[in-house]
Amino acid sequence: MLGSPEGPQSIEITVEPHAGIRRRCSRCRKPAPGYDCLPQRRWLFVPLWGIATYFCYAPRRVECGEHGIVVEHIPWSDGKRPVTCAMMGFLARWARRLSWRETAQTFQTSWEAVYRSVEWFVEWGLAHRQLRGVESIGVDEIHWGRGLKADNFLTVIYQIDAGCRRLLWVGRRRSQATLRRGLKALGPEVVKGLRFVCSDMWKPYLKVIAAEAGQALHVLDRFHITSHLNQAVDQVRRAESTRLGAESKKAAQRLKHMRWPLLRRGSRVRGRARQKLNALLVSKLATARAWDLKETFSHFWKYKSEMWAGGFLDYWCFRAMRSRLEPMKKVARMLRAHEPLILNWFRAKGEISNGAVEGLNNKIRVVTRRSYGFRTFDAMEIALYHNLGRLPEPESPHRFC
Ligand SMILES: [Zn+2]
Incomplete structure (x- = not known):
């Protein structure tokens, strides 16, 4: 233990090779005769009582029949990494709950050590993952x-x-x-x-x-189509808000703070936001018409038959094209161009999760x-x-x- 009057700064655990266990080649893990001994190295281990802990060991080299002179297999180590596998796994698991910086601070190590640990963990996982059954x-x-x-x-x-x-x-x-x-x-x-x-x-x-x-x-x-519609509504609102602001403050007031209520699903807007939304909807503002088109489109997803859904899509695009709202027209053109792929949603229904x-x-x-x-x-x-x-x-x- 290396310490100071305030307490130990680190714990060093010296590891000796077991006389009864044969050394093995690190490449094939087969027993192999010894060759020589390298200088002592340190591996960072999981901290004990919050104190940084190291394994100290002088690795030996073996002469493998197949791989020549190589370092022996060391169970807690992987390659030249200065951190034990146990500590790398420990840091990697914590790095899912905390940020990498917080992980490094909490366990008195460097950001780099956390990074390399996660890297090791992920490389192992990618090499061992199964990709069978991906549909x-x-x-x-x-x-x-x-x-x-x-x-x-x-x-x-x-x-x-x-x-x-x-x-x-x-x-x-x-x-x-x-x-x-x-x-x-x-x-x-x-x-x-x-x-x-x-x-x-x-x-x-x-x-x-x-x-x-x-x-x-x-x-x-569905999620992407909905977000295209939402973006279009927002474009209409922003353009109108700028235009009204130039004319009168009072009219522009109606569109203030309406971004989120407009983008949410209609049935989910409640309370004061709902009152404001209702007031906006009875107005003749372009934003109200754009919102109405967006809300109408949500019926599309409720159809059971692909054919009826196709009919609805045609009707919706027709309305959107006559709306004189350029962002909505743009969405309509896009939907028309990809109609078969959009209708595939009904064929995949129940099979892929929305x-x-x-x-x-x-x-x-x-x-x-x-x-x-x-x-x-x-x-x-x-x-x-x-x-x-x-x-x-x-x-x-x-x-x-
Ligand atoms: Zn070997």
Whole structure:
């Protein structure tokens, strides 16, 4: 124990090799004759009583018939890492509950040590995960960081089967090449086995999905269509608010603080917001008409028959095109252009869960927000797999958390 009058600063546990146990090759784990002994090294272990703890050991080298002169197998160590596997697992598990910085502070180690531990944990998990039985995937883009450069977007592939929802892959940018890379990473067997693919109307994705997973039913996600409608309503509101503000303050007042009530589902707006919304709706404002179109569209999802739903879609687009509201017309044109893919939603009904992509997106946002400390894509990629990948975990003889 190394200490000072206030107490120990660290605990060092010296480990001696057991005379009765044969040394093994670290590559094949087979017993091998000894060669020489290397200088002593230290491995950080799980802190005991809040005191940093190290294993001290002088690794020996062996002469393996197959692998030549290599370091012996050390059960608590993996490669050249200065941290024991137990501690890496410990830090990685805590790094799901706390930010990496908080984890480092709580257990008196560095951010770098936490990063490397999570990296090790995730690499192990990715190497050992099973991709059998993936039938439905969701493909989406996520904005990351500041600005709208191509590098500020990520493409994510989720598994959205009822029994298993997880992040399968994440890659930089949102181009055709990105998605192709992602599907390649999943492997041809997974791609061939897909029955449903859920995505937004983002053109590069549509093309790649049609080319690579043509056998799967491609569905345009309800959540994405709803968010396009919401964005259109918001554009109408903002433009009108600016226009009215220039004319009279009183009229503009009506649109103030109405962003959220307008974007919520109509039935979920209550109380004072409801009163304001009602007052707005009886007005002849463009925002009211846009909101009405958006609300009407929600009936689309209630249809049971694809044919009737198609009829409704035509009717809605006709109304939207006559609304003289450019953002709504834009949505109508987009929906018309993708009608078959939107109607696929009714064929996939009951098979894929509605809202799975949205739920996973929200979770991603929690991670990327908590992790503003991640300056690099690599670190964030690891954090996303760690939190959303549902990866298998390396086993250890003892669990410390
Ligand atoms: Zn060997």
